[in-house]
Structures are given as C-alpha cells and as structure tokens.
C-alpha cells in the first residue's frame with residue numbers, strides 16, 4: 001500500500017513548527033521548508049525547546065515526510081575561494097540543523113561556475129561533497145536539484161548530475177531532486193505519454209530512479225528549452241496538465257514526495273494547486289494510494 005505524498009513549500013515565520021501546522025491545515029502529507037533564513041549565511045542555533053516542539057508537532061500531524069531546502073546564497077562550486085568556503089560552512093550548518101530536527105532530505109542547488117567552466121565547477125562540487133561526507137556524520141541525505149540552466153548554473157542535465165553522483169564515495173549520503181519547471185526550461189519534454197516515457201527511460205539509464213528522492217511540482221511560465229527558471233501555478237503554464245497527470249499516476253513515483261513551489265499570495269493558492277493535482281489521479285491509482293473516490 002502507498003500513501004499520497006504531496007504538499008508545498010511552507011513558511012517558517014513565527015517558528016519552524018509553524019510550517020507543519022500550516023501544511024497540515026491544507027491537507028499536505030509532505031512539506032518543504034528552510035530551516036533558517038534563506039537570504040543569510042548565518043543563523044541562531046536551534047534551542048532544545050525549538051527542536052522538541054518541532055518533533056512533537058510533527059509526530060501529532062498528518063505530515064509524513066519533511067524536506068528542507070538550502071539557502072539560495074550557497075554555491076559550493078564557486079571559483080571564488082571566499083564564497084566557496086562560506087558556502088561549505090553554511091551547508092554544514094544547514095545539514096546539522098536537519099540532523100537535529102531528524103529531517104531526512106536537504107535539497108541543494110549544486111552550483112554556478114561564473115567566469116570559469118562547467119567541468120571545473122562539477123569537480124569542485126564533487127570534491128567538496130566527498131570531503132564533507134568524510135568529516136561529517138549524520139542521516140540527512142543531500143539531494144542535488146536538477147536545474148534550469150539559467151546563467152552559469154550546472155546540473156541542468158541528467159549527465160551533469162550523474163557525474164557528481166558517480167564520483168561520490170559515500171553513495172548513501174547523496175541523491176537528487178527532479179523539478180518539473182527546471183527540467184522543462186532545460187529542454188526535457190515530458191508533456192505527452194510518449195515523450196514522458198522516453199524521458200523517464202533516459203533518466204533511469206543515466207541517474208537511476210532509485211536515486212530520485214523528491215519531485216518539485218511546478219508549471220513553467222517560459223518555453224521549453226528557454227533556460228529561464230520561472231515557476232507557474234499547475235495548469236496555468238506551458239508544460240500542460242498531461243505531464244502532471246502522468247506524474248501523479250506513475251506507480252514508480254508513488255512513494256516520492258511531490259512538493260509545490262508555485263507562486264502564492266496565501267495558503268489558498270497551494271490548496272488550489274493541490275486540488276488540481278489530486279483531481280488528476282485516476283481511479284486505479286486512487287485505489288493503490290488508499291484514497292476513496
């Protein structure tokens with residue numbers, strides 16, 4: 001038996017436990033959050049009370065999986081030494097927070113090469129992660145996110161993600177996160193049953209679906225291959241509902257948390273997008289997910 005794992009990115013304004021109560025209030029079974037401000041390097045240490053309240057709220061809630069996302073400032077592939085070392089310190093701090101909160105996954109934007117080249121950036125990321133995993137124990141997995149290819153970001157292709165994954169010594173510590181908007185902007189087509197199947201076969205060949213731990217569910221404001229990362233509400237962008245219908249009914253992906261990062265002015269927007277996703281689930285899949293229709 002499976003359970004439907006879907007939800008959205010939630011704010012931690014007012015306390016990290018507030019993300020859980022907000023997610024639960026609109027029926028999320030999984031949520032994503034930042035464990036600290038996403039625009040600052042440093043943060044105040046979590047107190048034992050913060051940690052206890054978070055764990056207690058989670059245990060009493062309907063949320064089954066929590067995913068964390070790293071701050072946008074982090075670039076562990078930066079050719080600028082100072083930024084690279086600040087990024088590593090900040091990543092370790094975030095990993096510590098996730099471990100303290102027993103959060104299983106920490107999503108990371110792999111990096112940007114700036115005025116250098118993609119390959120040297122991929123090597124810096126790989127070396128930094130290998131060193132990190134050697135020094136630093138814990139159960140939280142880092143998930144490299146598939147990117148759109150905007151600017152000088154790396155890992156907008158399955159091959160670039162696979163280069164890092166294949167060169168990591170401690171394989172249990174690293175997986176990846178598939179973002180529908182990023183994949184689309186990067187140029188991958190999964191908008192028809194045929195192209196959807198072709199893309200997943202290709203992805204499984206290069207990356208292995210086993211390494212896929214989280215899916216970000218976002219429609220795209222921009223054309224396929226545009227490299228521009230602009231998320232849109234489900235069904236209101238250019239990817240089209242067929243792709244999301246195929247994703248929601250794909251048995252291979254039933255146990256993978258599906259998290260919205262769509263534009264919102266209030267929680268109602270997340271609730272609306274979740275209702276669209278749920279409405280796409282066909283009767284056979286509803287049954288397998290234990291949902292009465």
Ligand SMILES: [Zn+2]
Pocket residue numbers: 069107109145
């Ligand atoms: Zn992201």
Ligand SMILES: [Zn+2]
Pocket residue numbers: 145179216261
């Ligand atoms: Zn994403």
